[in-house]
Amino acid sequence: MAAETGSAPVGATQTTIRVIEALRELDAAGVSAVADHIDVPTSTAFDHLRTLEQNEFVRREGDEYVLSSQFLEIGGYCRNNDHLYRTAEPELQKMANETGEHANLMIEEFGRGVFYAKAKGRETFRLDTHIGKRVNLQTTSAGKAILAELPDDRVEEIVDDHGLPGITEHTITDRADLFEELDTVREQGFATDTEERLKGVHCVGAALTDDDGDPIGAVSVSGPKNGMQDERFFDDIPELVLRTANVIEVNMKYQ
Amino acid sequence: MAAETGSAPVGATQTTIRVIEALRELDAAGVSAVADHIDVPTSTAFDHLRTLEQNEFVRREGDEYVLSSQFLEIGGYCRNNDHLYRTAEPELQKMANETGEHANLMIEEFGRGVFYAKAKGRETFRLDTHIGKRVNLQTTSAGKAILAELPDDRVEEIVDDHGLPGITEHTITDRADLFEELDTVREQGFATDTEERLKGVHCVGAALTDDDGDPIGAVSVSGPKNGMQDERFFDDIPELVLRTANVIEVNMKYQ
DNA sequence: CCTCGCTTCCGGCTCTACCGGAACGGTTAT
DNA sequence: ATAACCGTTCCGGTAGAGCCGGAAGCGAGG
Numbered sequence: 285m286a287a288e289t290g291s292a293p294v295g296a297t298q299t300t301i302r303v304i305e306a307l308r309e310l311d312a313a314g315v316s317a318v319a320d321h322i323d324v325p326t327s328t329a330f331d332h333l334r335t336l337e338q339n340e341f342v343r344r345e346g347d348e349y350v351l352s353s354q355f356l357e358i359g360g361y362c363r364n365n366d367h368l369y370r371t372a373e374p375e376l377q378k379m380a381n382e383t384g385e386h387a388n389l390m391i392e393e394f395g396r397g398v399f400y401a402k403a404k405g406r407e408t409f410r411l412d413t414h415i416g417k418r419v420n421l422q423t424t425s426a427g428k429a430i431l432a433e434l435p436d437d438r439v440e441e442i443v444d445d446h447g448l449p450g451i452t453e454h455t456i457t458d459r460a461d462l463f464e465e466l467d468t469v470r471e472q473g474f475a476t477d478t479e480e481r482l483k484g485v486h487c488v489g490a491a492l493t494d495d496d497g498d499p500i501g502a503v504s505v506s507g508p509k510n511g512m513q514d515e516r517f518f519d520d521i522p523e524l525v526l527r528t529a530n531v532i533e534v535n536m537k538y539q
Numbered sequence: 540m541a542a543e544t545g546s547a548p549v550g551a552t553q554t555t556i557r558v559i560e561a562l563r564e565l566d567a568a569g570v571s572a573v574a575d576h577i578d579v580p581t582s583t584a585f586d587h588l589r590t591l592e593q594n595e596f597v598r599r600e601g602d603e604y605v606l607s608s609q610f611l612e613i614g615g616y617c618r619n620n621d622h623l624y625r626t627a628e629p630e631l632q633k634m635a636n637e638t639g640e641h642a643n644l645m646i647e648e649f650g651r652g653v654f655y656a657k658a659k660g661r662e663t664f665r666l667d668t669h670i671g672k673r674v675n676l677q678t679t680s681a682g683k684a685i686l687a688e689l690p691d692d693r694v695e696e697i698v699d700d701h702g703l704p705g706i707t708e709h710t711i712t713d714r715a716d717l718f719e720e721l722d723t724v725r726e727q728g729f730a731t732d733t734e735e736r737l738k739g740v741h742c743v744g745a746a747l748t749d750d751d752g753d754p755i756g757a758v759s760v761s762g763p764k765n766g767m768q769d770e771r772f773f774d775d776i777p778e779l780v781l782r783t784a785n786v787i788e789v790n791m792k793y794q
Numbered sequence: 795c796c797t798c799g800c801t802t803c804c805g806g807c808t809c810t811a812c813c814g815g816a817a818c819g820g821t822t823a824t
Numbered sequence: 825a826t827a828a829c830c831g832t833t834c835c836g837g838t839a840g841a842g843c844c845g846g847a848a849g850c851g852a853g854g
Binding site: 332398 | 559605614615673
Binding site for chain 4: 293294295296314315316317326327330334347
């Protein structure tokens with residue numbers, strides 16, 4: 285989360301958000317645990333928890349507070365009304381069925397990649413990527429596909445904001461390397477990820493662009509490294525991913 | 540949403556929440572549209588929108604504000620850490636595969652049913668149930684299964700709070716009918732829904748209970764009315780749903 | 795160039811968010 | 825039993841901040 289320590293216009297809301305963050309980090313916690321965590325008096329934490337509870341953002345579980353499913357509800361509602369999601373979701377399913385691998389839809393927000401939707405293939409190895417999860421764009425194929433469609437100065441800005449932290453030994457951590465990689469992506473038309481975010485996982489991603497050529501997201505397929513190699517990884521899967529991306533782009537316009 | 544008009548301890552937070560609700564209802568809106576909608580000066584709406592934006596709960600799209608995927612992120616994160624979800628999710632998948640229909644996991648929160656997870660079967664007719672969607676418990680099979688495991692006075696309380704509004708012509712709208720139905724559910728061990736929330740859709744649901752016998756959720760299968768009839772609807776599917784519920788209950792304890 | 799609608803900024807007044815402290819309630823130890 | 829202790833809940837005063845009106849930017853359109 286941003287944790288802008290700069291003064292927010294509405295300080296009380298800022299405090300409430302800190303309470304939410306605390307509950308998220310603590311999973312379940314009592315009033316005083318929350319108060320300690322964000323360094324406010326218990327009475328203050330209590331006021332905010334109660335306000336959140338009244339609005340059903342927080343629920344009591346025994347003698348502790350937990351975040352409710354209200355967040356999921358709002359997020360799910362917005363996503364369900366989203367034209368991109370509605371258009372892409374069925375195509376994701378198809379892609380997952382055809383490949384047997386996981387298919388993902390990513391969007392960019394605040395300079396980071398959001399796993400916006402996923403479809404499971406036959407291989408149901410457990411992914412760490414919960415819905416909505418945010419990652420640095422350069423660590424995924426879909427993210428790199430998006431970056432490749434953004435103007436250079438915007439990429440610079442994103443790198444300035446979020447850096448290039450190494451997640452695995454294969455993650456791109458150098459700025460020049462990144463731009464070189466983005467050149468390759470633009471040449472190929474698709475992006476790859478060879479264990480750059482998760483050991484043992486390979487991905488192929490392609491950007492979705494609007495009429496102006498601006499990226500509105502990206503789709504990708506991810507699977508175990510062993511099954512994702514050679515022609516399948518460099519030809520078959522990319523072709524399918526690109527075709528799917530194309531179908532989604534077209535359907536975005538005419539329905 | 541609750542819309543507790545009673546005074547919240549932290550009024551500023553209450554206002555922020557109203558801004559969020561407004562954005563949700565308006566989909567995308569400018570400062571003044573939000574201000575009008577919740578009847579505050581534009582400058583106030585602006586302050587709150589800016590605070591939300593700084594914390595990445597709201598994003599600018601052109602010259603309008605929209606809710607960001609932050610809600611999905613928080614909700615998805617919590618769900619992913621949830622023992623019930625982690626345990627039930629793979630079983631849902633299996634159930635969807637075996638039946639070819641949609642499989643759902645519902646939990647109860649604030650007296651309403653939350654569609655907490657779903658797995659798609661082969662029949663991919665478009666459901667209106669986005670993830671996190673809240674419904675009145677008595678309108679779904681999973682919800683009735685949960686109600687059947689709650690003490691009568693709690694059921695009374697829930698009905699008092701949320702009423703028994705009719706959604707389709709088959710929805711239970713009478714209190715006595717509801718209790719009669721819950722008796723049947725307890726006898727059978729599972730609950731059914733014959734077009735009580737959606738025309739043309741039948742469901743079968745079974746509750747998940749903890750060691751104390753309190754319901755922690757319910758699983759259900761829903762499909763088109765035509766395919767969900769006779770032995771399949773009254774025997775085969777119920778058996779599978781009950782078996783799945785049982786597997787989840789056991790796995791909850793030993794892993 | 796002027797108008798109009800919207801967003802953004804600014805500063806003062808008043809209200810309220812915040813806090814300390816006290817009461818309450820449940821649990822454990824003596 | 826009873827006391828001690830922990831966390832939660834309640835309460836009231838104060839000073840600091842949220843709210844608001846008004847004005848300044850800023851585009852779009854005539």
